Amino acid sequence: MTNILTVRDLHIQARHKHGTTEIVKGIDLDLKPGEVLGLVGESGAGKSTLGLAAMGYTRDGCRISSGSIRFRDQELVGASASTLRHLHGNSIAYVAQSAAASFNPSHRLIDQFTEAPLEHGVRSRKQAEADAIQLYREMQLPNPEEIGFRYPYQVSGGQLQRAMTAMAMSCKPDLIIFDEPTTALDVTTQIEVLAAIRKVVKEHNTAAIYITHDLAVVSQMADRIMVLRDGHMVETAPTEEMLANPKEDYTKSLWAVRTLHRETRPRPEKTPLLAIDKVTAHYGEFKALDSISFDILPQRTVAVVGESGSGKSTLAKVITGLLPHSPGGEIRWQGEALPPRLQDRDKTILRDVQMIYQMPDTALNPRHRVRDVVGRPLTFYLGLHGAEKEERLRSLMEQIELDPDIYLNRRITELSGGQKQRIGIARALAAEPRFIICDEVTSALDQLVAEGILKLLLKLQEKYGLTYMFITHDLATVEAIADDVVVMQHGKIVEQGTRDEVFSPPHPDYSARLLASVPEMDPHWLDRVLAEQKIDLLENN
Numbered sequence: 001m002t003n004i005l006t007v008r009d010l011h012i013q014a015r016h017k018h019g020t021t022e023i024v025k026g027i028d029l030d031l032k033p034g035e036v037l038g039l040v041g042e043s044g045a046g047k048s049t050l051g052l053a054a055m056g057y058t059r060d061g062c063r064i065s066s067g068s069i070r071f072r073d074q075e076l077v078g079a080s081a082s083t084l085r086h087l088h089g090n091s092i093a094y095v096a097q098s099a100a101a102s103f104n105p106s107h108r109l110i111d112q113f114t115e116a117p118l119e120h121g122v123r124s125r126k127q128a129e130a131d132a133i134q135l136y137r138e139m140q141l142p143n144p145e146e147i148g149f150r151y152p153y154q155v156s157g158g159q160l161q162r163a164m165t166a167m168a169m170s171c172k173p174d175l176i177i178f179d180e181p182t183t184a185l186d187v188t189t190q191i192e193v194l195a196a197i198r199k200v201v202k203e204h205n206t207a208a209i210y211i212t213h214d215l216a217v218v219s220q221m222a223d224r225i226m227v228l229r230d231g232h233m234v235e236t237a238p239t240e241e242m243l244a245n246p247k248e249d250y251t252k253s254l255w256a257v258r259t260l261h262r263e264t265r266p267r268p269e270k271t272p273l274l275a276i277d278k279v280t281a282h283y284g285e286f287k288a289l290d291s292i293s294f295d296i297l298p299q300r301t302v303a304v305v306g307e308s309g310s311g312k313s314t315l316a317k318v319i320t321g322l323l324p325h326s327p328g329g330e331i332r333w334q335g336e337a338l339p340p341r342l343q344d345r346d347k348t349i350l351r352d353v354q355m356i357y358q359m360p361d362t363a364l365n366p367r368h369r370v371r372d373v374v375g376r377p378l379t380f381y382l383g384l385h386g387a388e389k390e391e392r393l394r395s396l397m398e399q400i401e402l403d404p405d406i407y408l409n410r411r412i413t414e415l416s417g418g419q420k421q422r423i424g425i426a427r428a429l430a431a432e433p434r435f436i437i438c439d440e441v442t443s444a445l446d447q448l449v450a451e452g453i454l455k456l457l458l459k460l461q462e463k464y465g466l467t468y469m470f471i472t473h474d475l476a477t478v479e480a481i482a483d484d485v486v487v488m489q490h491g492k493i494v495e496q497g498t499r500d501e502v503f504s505p506p507h508p509d510y511s512a513r514l515l516a517s518v519p520e521m522d523p524h525w526l527d528r529v530l531a532e533q534k535i536d537l538l539e540n541n
Helices: 048-054 081-087 111-120 125-138 157-168 188-205 215-221 239-244 249-255 314-321 349-352 370-382 384-399 416-429 447-464 475-481 499-503 509-516 523-532
Strands: 005-016 017-030 038-039 062-069 092-095 177-178 207-211 224-229 232-238 274-283 285-296 301-306 330-333 353-356 435-439 467-472 484-489 492-498
Touching: 005 048, 017 048, 017 062, 017 232, 038 048, 038 285, 038 349, 048 177, 048 207, 048 499, 111 125, 111 157, 125 523, 177 447, 188 215, 188 416, 188 509, 207 384, 215 239, 215 475, 215 523, 224 239, 224 249, 232 239, 232 249, 249 447, 274 314, 274 435, 285 484, 285 492, 301 475, 314 353, 314 435, 349 353, 349 370, 353 416, 370 384, 370 416, 370 467, 384 416, 416 475, 416 523, 447 467, 467 475, 467 499, 475 499, 484 499, 484 509, 492 509
Parallel strands: 038 207, 038 224, 092 177, 177 207, 301 467, 301 484, 353 435, 435 467
Antiparallel strands: 005 017, 005 062, 224 232, 274 285, 274 330, 484 492
């Protein structure tokens, strides 16, 4: 069968102030129609750079220095801008890792969906809108006939990621690059999206490159797996062979089961640091939180888990005052009621309650240097300047295990995903808080980097007596770091208790479904779960 994509001896360079660095180093790649290739490796391995290069595209500051990329019979290296414009979105589509950073916040979802079909002349507006509704249905989005008429900020992160996947399929392309498409999704939603992607790709005989740091996910999606490290191909093989018999030591290290697991700590009888008492919150007429109540004890870690749209991130906004809760409920800090609105809270509270965000790409100003990002709270909250501020900056960099001599003067865009997340941690620590909300802080990171971040957070908690609220859909993270667990669904708490209580059977139906939906590194796992849950997305919708 003729390849749809053929890459030979590809080299890509990145420019920086000291010259250039080669970031993709002589990669060969073959992809046939209907075949899915999984690209795995650590942060900075070159996965996304290679995936983008398959479209004939490189990010600003990068260039293809040599090699060949052929899409069908067309050479993409050196192709004209008009040639690439004709291919992009039409014959070759891309699903980005961060939908929040990729959608235009001022345009409705359906307007952005119809843009490519209209531009390439493959659909009328009416036909494109009908396609959108059908794909929204296949992607298991709520109210598929209506959700497209919302703006990106009016849907959850997981819903936005699914809308982006639907948008990439709008022209029925021959090749789709999936760059971590389920990173933002909870485990139950992930099953539905993986099943939908796999079925659509198969039925349309679409080739795909599936980039991920989640080895369990790639084992469900890929026909073949290619392992990358530092821009080199380590090894490649059919999926079952790669999982059963990896040949290289580096691949074996990726496949190894992670061992981070916090020992059970008994729940002490202490006054809560933060008490959430019958809190309700609305977006317009929509009730996003429905009479939520639970306590967070000092120096403990509470994990808040649930599906996309369950109210996890809304709860964080309410606690921080970004979204005032409705009258009747109360949030108490050390026994004192907190004003619902951020602007009504004093500086001490603002300093004590900090947040680390899921996507550092959208949370950190890309034009600023690390010293500016971390230094601002040092001045704002602590009044530090000059030598005292510089000393504290260097100390913070050492605490997050980044060399200050190397990283303080780098711009955010010069950092890997894991490094950016560490800067987000340093920025939160700079205020010397007592309580930190961690919003999906490891979901975008590969397993090795994610484990490093979790170990760092536990180390900092022990050193400074910090209290954490972890918002996550990753139950492996919950098992690794949580003392207490709150399970949410549709804005309500369905179960809460210590980690051991929540993870021990018997479980409420919803908690049991969450636990059963954690992917396994078995290529047949998804088929088995779909059969057990009797899920057939395209037929049932």
